[in-house]
Amino acid sequence: MAEDLDIALATERRRAVRALLANPLLLTEHPDFPLVRRHAEWLKSWFGNFLGYRLVVEAGFARLFKAGMEPGRGRPLRRSTGPFTPRMYAYLTLAVAVLLTGPEQVLLSNLVADIRAAAVEAGIDLDDAQRQTERRALGAAIRQLVAWTALREDQGTVAGYAEDDQAEALLTVNRDIVAHLLATPPGRASTPEEFIQYAAEAGPGGPRHAVRRRLVEQPVTYVDDLTDDERTWLRREQRRDERAWLEYAGLQAEIRAEGVALLDPEDELTDMQFPGSGTVAQAALLAIGDLVTSLRPEPGPLTTGVPLPIEELDRVLAALTERHARRWAGRYLEDPLLLREEVVALLIDMGILARGNDFLLLAAAARYAATEELRS
Template sequence: MRAREIPSLALDSYQRAARVALANHLVTATYPDRIALPLLRRWATELREDLLDLFGYRLEVTETTARLFPVLDALDSTQPARTASDRVFDRRRYAYLALSLAALGRAGNQITLSELADHVAAEAGQVDGVELATDRAADRDAFVDAVGWLAARGAISLADGDAGGWANNPASGEALYDIERSVVMAMFRPPRAVQHLRSVTGLLVGSEVPTEDSEEDGESQPPIDPKETLKKVRRALVEHPVVYFDDFDQDGRTALAAVRTVADVELLTGLIAERRAEGVTLIDTSGRMSDLRFPSTGTIAQVALLLAGEISDRVIDPDALELPRHPIPDDGDLIDLVDSAIPGGGVFDDLAEFGGRGRTVENSATELYPFVENSWVNGAVSDLVERYGRTFAAQWQADPIGLGERAVGMLHRLRLVHIMSGGILVHPVIARYRDVVISVRDRVPQDSLFESMDLNGTEVNGTEPSDPDSHSHTTETEAH
């Protein structure tokens, strides 16, 4: 491992480079910032070896881009593409993003937004269920979101005009973009040609091309290399907020329990491992690798923290009815949902490799988790709004149901709970946030820099009112 050869004075720089590569699979001259690419270029040789040896990830570094090619062990619905306003991409935005990327690959050095929209609209018309009508505001907004996602990562850069003006009125607004071809080419590099796949599982590391002989004879699959098991465990450590022993079979659990497995990841990333009976989490004190900080500021994050404490208390409440327990469902439904959206006309049948899901490693765990119904969660959120609502953002004070959904969604992304039909399954690590201490601080605004003046410009004596209730207060909630 090359990280062991890095001088101690330079190790922090190397670990920062590793965190940047793992957190941003595509790094350009401007994304995620202007210092990221020079940092990766400095440590490119060492990073290539360590990322390949520890995770099986391939790193390509050029003068204009750094591209990390991860290995997918399973589908993950907790890391969707998001708009600049943190809105999750829907199917329409994903379709526009893919079609825009294809159009940019065939374009010249520049392209206007309307020209790009025409190309996408023409391609979208050939796919059932996809359409881009520029006379519909909803379609224009979704298209601009996809273009903005590309612009944020440096695939295109605004040369003139305004995309917002085109979205508001395409007849009078326009935008001109420079195309960064190296970024466009680096952005989409699937491990297999998507036209050869009938199932999304063909993109997963556990998938293999099924053969007629093996299907008829019922031959068992060859044993998994122990080195690959170690890589799978390490991949989980850097891709998920929490890694549970229950996520793996017996070999994987043994690998996760080994001190060396986690220590290698700690050395590469500079993160600190926290071990518990249920699994392992890596604590990112730098804040440079995590895409979701928790605990954090903001109404949703604070309500999520408060709700985590409420859920923990409910699970261990000796006076309440015992909660039912269920296993975590597999990702079969998600696979079926994605596969149902694959355009059948786009698959080359003669070259198609996968007729079904291929081979996946089955999880032999049978752990059961407490199930909390949505009605209880909604009641808990309503109670939190009643107690602390005056400190929340105004939009959430009037929408406790929406606030609860966003808070539960955050807990799901953190793998503290698992959302399922009718409620949530509670992971034991949520007990880490029991006994949350709440402090509400009332801040009296400072006196004005100017003396109060009457309407005629005459100075008014600035005595404080005798009624304390006449003071205006700004209230803050701190959850620890």
């Protein structure tokens, strides 16, 4: 009986850890929110010790304050229409600043005016508010706040603002959530570069927290990207941490000479599926198989950073496009450059490709080599 209780306790805590890793702002509607509330003290201790993350658990939400990544390694918010743009982030930050000190209820038109006034005060240049592209960026930021329940639509909706600047809505502000959105206060830094530096600091955990954060937040961690201290810590502790990742987060560590990747058997703890569906994901996966074969003709490991001439990538994609023309989206058949750009962006995000003089095919490509079944 005691063993059954221990197993049940460990299972609940693992579900809570996974829920917070996938949803750093966890709302009451999430099915695992009661588990987070139940194990709040244990979770605060575990995240603080293991990753150096701060966790706040309130009656209406839980907020896991993750650290940022170094420049070039961030992952944007994703919407159904694509990732958040820099302009959307600017509006989102301005909206948070306005809502922190504004009234509990606000009209959409007044919120828009206050945000633009805050931009002027902060020295941020904005385009004409009547431009549809500008309204779409601001509308996306406000809709994200509604999705996070930082704003509640009491009358009307903010959805129509992008198409109609006269759209109106009465909004109620949840200041508790607004106050917990930003993980790093912008006022701490005097320049954007300082802000990114502060946001990515490992803190007192040093290499221990820095490496673990890379592992859990990035598709693959290469030893060549680590400092000497981080590399030493990883090699010393990787087997012990392998057990911890599996026990506490349900993640399997794939450890190789080139680096480490954490794999999720449930495919839940990611914002990007790979392999995946759609023309770009299929083209990327099939291209990897051909490239691994052509760039590594002899059996053996694919070392980190095999040069990939852009002409070779274009040749492979052109052959694949001809072979799969009947099944792939027409816009990519008509625009090979668009297909290449989106395939490259996906592979870079997944830690499979890097930019060099042309490109570098990285070691993680070897595990995705396409099979004959995929090629048919």
